[in-house]
Amino acid sequence: LADPQSTFDLVVEHMRDTTKLETTSALLEWDDHTYLPSGGGAYRAEQVTFLSGLIHQRRTTKQLGTWLEELATSELAAQRETPVGAAIAGWLRDYRRQVRLPQALVEAIARATSLGQQAWVAARSADRWSDFLPHLREIINLRRQEAQLLSDDGQLYDALLDQYEEGARTAEITSMFAELRDELVKLLKELKDASSKPSGQSWRYAIPLPEQRQASRWIASQIGYDFERGRLDETAHPFCTTLGPNDCRILTRYHEDNFPSGFYSTLHEAGHGLYEQGLPIDWFGLPPGAAASLGVHESQSRLWENFVGRSAPFWRWCFPQLKQRFGTAWNELDAMQLFRDANLVQPSLVRVEADEVTYNLHILIRFELEQELINGDLKVEDAPQAWNDRYERYLGIKPQTDRDGILQDVHWSAGLIGYFPTYTLGNLYAAQLMDAMRADLGNVDDLLENGNFDGLLQWLRDKIHVHGRCLPPDQLIRRTTGRAISAQPLVAYLRQKLEVAYSMV
């Protein structure tokens, strides 16, 4: 019998090689979203599909299974929280999941989602739902098949959710959402009745795109995003992707008359980028070098976007810097107005531009609809109507176009179903992390007011980033913040900030 360390080394080599294919496939997708010529889409889907088949073969090879079963009973697996133990646990989890899926299904999903994303871009741009409908129908159908293969208890949505957030369960999230929703709806009503409100006007000032681009690069650098190990490009739906241990790329989009759209999506994606750039590089491509979960990932992006980027001390530091870059455009504004406008709460149609209160209602809508789609309770052709009805019910407004409705998000076109709830989990995690950081550092507002982000980043590196995927997400957050996940810290944070922004104190 081989000694476990030798077996471990063999698996490491196998996984690192597999990661080379995965990151190559990620480049194919990054290029698809940025520079691919319009005629190149169909073949790109073929390339991605072929690679997905190769990757699946490597992830499910019998030899790998033998090695992993050997490791599972070895002393190396005993210590679940050491990198080696965590690596084995992560591999086993992934392997047992993957071997349930036939290669043909994996390839079909890769093809459908590559073509689906291309179709989504065109359908969204033309506001033509009917062009996207057959793609979404196919994607839902395939992901439903996948869930059936993965699920032991018939809870299809759980099987998908678990892929993005290890250990999360629909029932728990539903109850956490209910508590959060009640609190947010109450807060929303109070804000609606407030005597003094932010106007939101400062955000409508036109800023030319070249200056927006420079501002985005600047703020990403300021918070610590390393451009020698990353890039910033433009695309239809902002995202962050990792193509190598020193190559994590972020993408954003700009609108001349909507400065915060590009600015905050850059801060958001740079937050994701900081997490990726902070993962242990020696473990790249292995569980200890991977993100803990999508919820934890989102906690990082939302922390920088909102908890930092929409705070008063941040704007006291940032305003004069941006004002200087923008010529005379912001001459009549001041830091406090920008802070207040950054915290204007009002129901709106587009999730990525929603305020921090209503944002979670957008997520709730998607969470409910995608459960119904996967469970077969909602037909895909009826989804736009269901979407619009739900917006009216939860937010009191109704999309006039599918572009501002069901076509707004890339996720479903990319097969990402069960993914949305991790956004709200991320908000909850971020609130708890911020409380813990304040308790540890003491002077967070002073640091923000001086544009000194090093201390915050270092705290996140030490508490979250270095641990990679060594702990399941809820354990990682619980241990770091000293409390169980709940809606209260997020609600308390929002109340406290919005009382200032709305001059209610």
Add this chain to the structure above:
Amino acid sequence: LADPQSTFDLVVEHMRDTTKLETTSALLEWDDHTYLPSGGGAYRAEQVTFLSGLIHQRRTTKQLGTWLEELATSELAAQRETPVGAAIAGWLRDYRRQVRLPQALVEAIARATSLGQQAWVAARSADRWSDFLPHLREIINLRRQEAQLLSDDGQLYDALLDQYEEGARTAEITSMFAELRDELVKLLKELKDASSKPSGQSWRYAIPLPEQRQASRWIASQIGYDFERGRLDETAHPFCTTLGPNDCRILTRYHEDNFPSGFYSTLHEAGHGLYEQGLPIDWFGLPPGAAASLGVHESQSRLWENFVGRSAPFWRWCFPQLKQRFGTAWNELDAMQLFRDANLVQPSLVRVEADEVTYNLHILIRFELEQELINGDLKVEDAPQAWNDRYERYLGIKPQTDRDGILQDVHWSAGLIGYFPTYTLGNLYAAQLMDAMRADLGNVDDLLENGNFDGLLQWLRDKIHVHGRCLPPDQLIRRTTGRAISAQPLVAYLRQKLEVAYSMV
């Protein structure tokens, strides 16, 4: 026994899948030359290396060998010039070559050349030969090993040359070069003694980069390059790469005070791009859908760059169009001056900016040096001195820096040894093609003077592009032009044009 058509179909599928990996690898390299973050180089080399191993496995699998041997004796192989027959012949040729190479060597070459190109970019930029020396030593060593495995007769350089130009032999090229060199040296002397010479001054007029970029996109579109099936980007050393049947990308570079550098490198790369975009799309990834050879490829790029782009009728059409785009920059110029300056002949240090007469002397120098390097007659550390000496001998000028000397070309860093002579072959082919086109079309100069390039492109499509790799290159050129390859058409073309440009008539 399976019927040959079924076997053929199996090989087609196998090859098309292999092409998906090859084009994916080409994207990794394109990205390396354009958008890869500076820290991403080492991992990129690992990705490219791993893919090269997978590709080599697929190219040399025993099953493929069995299929090919079966096809070789079937009736499908009988007609060498049909697409099916040509496909089988091409596959056999490639397979028999590839199976001689161990995977470890193929991977070592991929790694060394990926790192080598990155090192070359940095060494060239810093003008520091010593940083590149160890890389080149390794590359020469590996390519020499490859040549030893491929060669049956000990002619190492032939074995490399044959990879780029099927059937070409060092001895024949040497004698063709000798004839060409004697003619060119004679012509060079006459031009040196001419009473009236182009000044070259118009080319020094500064044109801002944004206008150069637009001019490049414009001229590429004008000659027929399809931007829905391609892109134009910027890089250190211009090239053209195919990432899919509808995705052929060209890359150029710009210098504010050297307009022709960017303009002609765009025309050159667009010429390559037109060839790729004109290959039979249904045969993509198979020999009938592939370029005939590098020499034929270069004939297309040089035809558009020089035979079209440096002609008097082209400038009569192009000058007013560009003048209008450049504000007042070209106000004091006229079409004839640009034509004459585009044909100024004078020995210079940098190949890609050399005139059409001295260009081939630059190639001769590389052709001689790389034979010596591969045969072991020249040590890599002595190459800069040998390079400089040869420039003094053939061109009468000596580089003052390695940046303008041995570090100027990307090729050796990419392992491309035996590649340079195809550039001069391309010039010879282009001259013959142009004569044949003039004979067929009659009114080529009228078409050029009206900026009507469709007829030229269609002729090239019909005579060259549609044939893919169905004929060996020299047969393709011989059949299309009705004569054997020789130096005479090129010399006659140069004499005729330069007599006008130098006002000697």
